[in-house]
Amino acid sequence: MKILVADKISSIGVDFLKQQEGFEVVEAYGTFKEDYSKFLELAKGAAAIIVRSDSKVNREVFEAAAPTLKAVGRAGVGVDNIDAEAATDYGVVVMNTPGGNTIATAELTFTHMLCGARPVAQAAQSMREGRWDRKIYGGSELFKKTLGVCGMGRIGAEVAKRAKAFGMTVLAYDPYLSATKAEAMGVKQVELDKLFRESDYITVHMPLTDATRGMINKDAISTMKDGVRLFNCARGGIIDEDALLEGLESGKVAAAGLDVYTSEPPAEDHPFRSQKNLNLTPHLGASTEEAQESVGLEIAESVTSVLRGGGIRNAINMPSLDEATLKTVGPYLELCSALGSLVHQLALEKVSKVKITYSGKVVDLDANSLTRGILKGFLKDVSSNVNFVNALVIMERLGLPVDVLKSSEETDYVELIKVEAECVNGEKVSAEGTLIGKGNTPRIVAINGREVEVEPHGCMLVIANSDELGIVGKIGNIIGKDGVNIAAMSLSRNEVGGIALNIACLDSEPSAQAIAEIKAIEAIKQAKIVHL
Structure with a gap:
């Protein structure tokens, strides 16, 4: 299997791939930008493509690599350079490495915060120019100040932890943060408008989405304290650049620090470059030796696991399946696929709706994975490219609703999965199955409500x-x-x-x-x- 490493990752990761039996590792650093046609040629026949941020895996790349491409790995967090929709269409799992650069990015964020409080960079430059300007480079302390953290994922949580150590009060905004976790972390959970009003320092740690794009804009800045300090080491575009520039020039924003930008790199004449109270770094979030080794090895291991049929970690276009989860749900996947396929083949009319019911112990398992397995089987005669990644999307595009129910009703079996298809003429076709014996052997135990016992093979x-x-x-x-x-x-x-x-x-x-x-x-x- 060919692994195309399009951007330079840690040699530890590349060496790991080269040590895998049956892998052909093609290192093509810089090819995307230098010779796009050659890059497309290299993509043909690839089982996996690994990138950082330089190469873009667009729809044309997926088309060139189909049908062999199974995985795209991003050695880093952001996946803006990967067309996730196209990946799903082609049944390719997209994975990133959200944990590998957590500490590096958190430490860089805190570096920016410290430099926003104390003008270290400006003072250092003045010293290089032969000056001794003690009086004009005064600063402020982080101690007893309020930090607003937008996004309490891995990085936001690490920033909050460090802020607490500096004696700061931490306000947190994250729609997915539970009250219990917020309390355990020692942060105060607030709505976004309250965070804007009460914070002395604000840092963002969220993905760039339609909801977060321009989240900190002119109106938001107008509600903040005079002299607020803003920082973005997450994704360019979360802070509106024109609004930030206006705030810096007016003094509403006392200082800011950016590691990411709407367009990278910013133009040489970009007004940010001349702002004295703005510290800029060239997207250094993951640029530590430790982080690069970590993300390089992590993505190499993740890609290898997918190609070997193992766990799926940190997938962004399907549920992740770690080794423990895969070991639990694995025996059911063959049964699920068989049930879906059987129902589809028995339907004499066009299907208008699919209903899946889980009963017994199976309700405690990962229903998303089981459902994808059922739909994969249901669609196998409809699409030659269907797999766990794109089964749900194909059903949506076919206009076929899927109802999933977890039932508490007792059955004759410890666990039971029922798949039912409703046809356009109102007729219904169903199949039920379970696992039996110590070997977890799949069995069809009912068809159209009648009891049978059939091993689903051949x-x-x-x-x-x-x-x-x-x-x-x-x-x-x-x-x-x-x-x-x-x-x-x-x-x-x-x-x-x-x-x-x-x-x-x-x-x-x-x-x-x-x-x-x-x-x-x-x-x-x-x-x-x-x-x-």
């Missing part, structure tokens, strides 16, 4: 017929004459003389003529070949 002949004498013998005779062996058979009926269900597991597929003969039997209501 070729199956599903027959619905009037409950009459001799039907099984007639079916067996036709299949035997066709040279097809019946490996197993499961029979069920709703009532004596009602409709019977006959599932025959076959060693090979019967001929079209044999199927026609079976369908010609007067008692046969439906005969369908299913492949699982």
Whole structure:
């Protein structure tokens, strides 16, 4: 499998990849910018592409690398340079390394805060120019000041921890931060407008989204304290650059520090470069030896795990599946795929809706992963590119709603998964399954509400017929004459003389003529070949 390392990562990460059996590591640093056509050629046949921030993995790259591309790894946090929508369309998992540069970015943020409080950079420059300007480079203390942290993820939490050590009061805004966690961290959880009004220092640690773009703008700055200090070591664009410039020039903002920008690098004549109360660094958040080694090795390990069929860590376009979770849900995935596929194949009309019900112990498992497994099976005959990454998206684009229910009702099984498809004509098709025995063997235990016991493998002949004498013998005779062996058979009926269900597991597929003969039997209501 070819691994295209498009941007330079730590040699530790590259060496790890080279040590993996069956991997061909292609180092193509700078190729994206220097020779885009060559980059597209290198992408062809790649199983994985690893980037930092220089190379862009756009839709054209995904198209060039399809269908072999399975993973794109970002050695860093931000994934602005990766088209996640295109990745999902092509069934490619996108992963980043949010933990590897946490300390480096938190420390850089605090460096900017300290330099915003004490004009160290400006004073150092004056010394280099031969001056001794003690009186004009006075500053302020962090002690007893209020820091507002926007975003309490890994980095925001580390910044808050350091601020507490400096004797600062920390206000935190994060829609996903629980009150319990905020209390444990010693921070006060507030709404954004309160954070703006009461903070002496404000730092942002959020991804760049439609909701966070320009979050700190002219109106927001107008509500802040006079002399507020602003810092951004997260993503360019969260702080509106024109509003920040206006605030700095008016004195509303006493100082600021930026490591990231709306456009990188900023133009040589960008007005930021001439602001004396603004400290600028060239996107150094992860630029420590320790961070680069960490993210390089982490993304190499993550990509390897995906290509080897192991856990999926830090995925941004699907739920992450660590090794422990994968070990738990893994035995169910084959069953889920079989249930989805069986229901789709048994539906005689176009499906308008899918309903999935989890009962028993299975309700405690990762339902998202199980649901993706079911939809992957359901769609396997619809799309040749369907997988766990894009199954939900394909269903959405087909206009097929998926209802997922966790039921507390008792069943005959310790755990049960039921998949039901509603067709446009109102008819419903369903299949139920569970795992049995110490080996967690998948079993289909009901079809259309009738009890069966079928191992979901290979070729199956599903027959619905009037409950009459001799039907099984007639079916067996036709299949035997066709040279097809019946490996197993499961029979069920709703009532004596009602409709019977006959599932025959076959060693090979019967001929079209044999199927026609079976369908010609007067008692046969439906005969369908299913492949699982």
